[in-house]
Amino acid sequence: MRRAHFATNFTSGDGELTESALRELYAYPRHLPRPWIRTNFVCSVDGAVSVDGRSGALGTPADKQVYDTLRELADVVVVGAGTVRAEDYGGVRIGPDGRQRRIESGMSDLPPIAVVSARAHLDPHSRLFADTDVTPIVFTCADADPGKVSDLANAGARVVTAGEHEVTSTGLVTALDELGLRRVLCEGGPSLFGRLAGDDCVDELCLTTAPVLAGGTAGRIATSPRAQVTAMTPAHILADSDGTVLTRWVRVPQL
The missing domain is CATH 3.40.430.10 (Dihydrofolate Reductase, subunit A)
Structure with a gap:
């Protein structure tokens, strides 16, 4: 040992990290x-x-x-529906300098929140939809309640099917890939x-x-x-x- x-x-103290150094430490792999x-x-x-x-x-x-x-x-912040409800999630907030760095690197100025909800069980009047500058994504199932799916779409969500009866890991990763969202942050x-x-x-x-x-x-x-x-x-x-x-x-x- x-x-x-x-x-x-x-x-x-000595060796204090700058914001730039911190971003380098947490950078995603270059080629994904x-x-x-x-x-x-x-x-x-x-x-x-x-x-x-x-x-x-x-x-x-x-x-x-x-x-x-x-x-x-x-590229995207992925969260489970239970966490969204418990933490009262709103949209991502990034300051002007951070937004500019993202744009200069070829990214969108803000990442969307993507919620995994097999039953589309989300409040269309919550902060997720009312307090955001970017359209949220909802990953749900093919057999989710059509009424709830419609309510979320009408609230501004981009609803994506990522499984038949449940949102599988494979279905989620495949859906993210098809959307071009490869730098994934799951909270x-x-x-x-x-x-x-x-x-x-x-x-x-x-x-x-x-x-x-x-x-x-x-x-x-x-x-x-x-x-x-x-x-x-x-x-x-x-x-x-x-x-x-x-x-x-x-x-x-x-x-």
């Missing part, structure tokens, strides 16, 4: 023949993924900066992450460990009916002066 990694100072699924989560030191049902209570300034950086770099929740991990579709995990104990009954960042072991390796480890630790894990290439 040996010490393999030294944490890099994030926002204080298929969608690259990056997931982003925060948890407490004792493993809680939320406090009173919301992950926002675990956020720190460093986590917020990485969160904003990841959104700026993504949860645990069921969606667990499904993608269980189907061996996760390429990367960005995990923030907040310097708090949370207790409670909160679950893990990923849950699924069956286990699937995927070998990962750390791409980098960052630390903030307040004790926040931010890690980026990438899948070990299969030989």
Whole structure:
């Protein structure tokens, strides 16, 4: 056993990271023949993924900066319907400089929120539709309630079928690819992450460990009916002066 990694100072002391350096650290691979699924989560030191049902209570300034950086770099932000309801999701917000960087790199000025909802069970009057500058995408099933699908379309959603009776991982990845959305940022929740991990579709995990104990009954960042072991390796480890630790894990290439 040996010490393999030294944490890099994030926002204080020698070696402080600039915003530009942070974007370089979290850049997607240059050439993507298929969608690259990056997931982003925060948890407490004792493993809680939320406090009173919301992950926002675990956020720190460093986590917020990485969160904003990841959104700026993504083609699309994918979220499960339960997380959208629990966190009251609105559209992505990126400042003028970030929008300009995206445009200069050939991207749209803002990434859309894409919600996975097998039954199209979303409130067409929620912030997802009322507080956004970009048309949201809803990935649903062929047998979803036509009335609900119609309501979401009328609210401005782009509704995409990604499975017959459920939104499968393969169906989701294929639909993203057909839309030309390859730099994918998945923000949860645990069921969606667990499904993608269980189907061996996760390429990367960005995990923030907040310097708090949370207790409670909160679950893990990923849950699924069956286990699937995927070998990962750390791409980098960052630390903030307040004790926040931010890690980026990438899948070990299969030989």
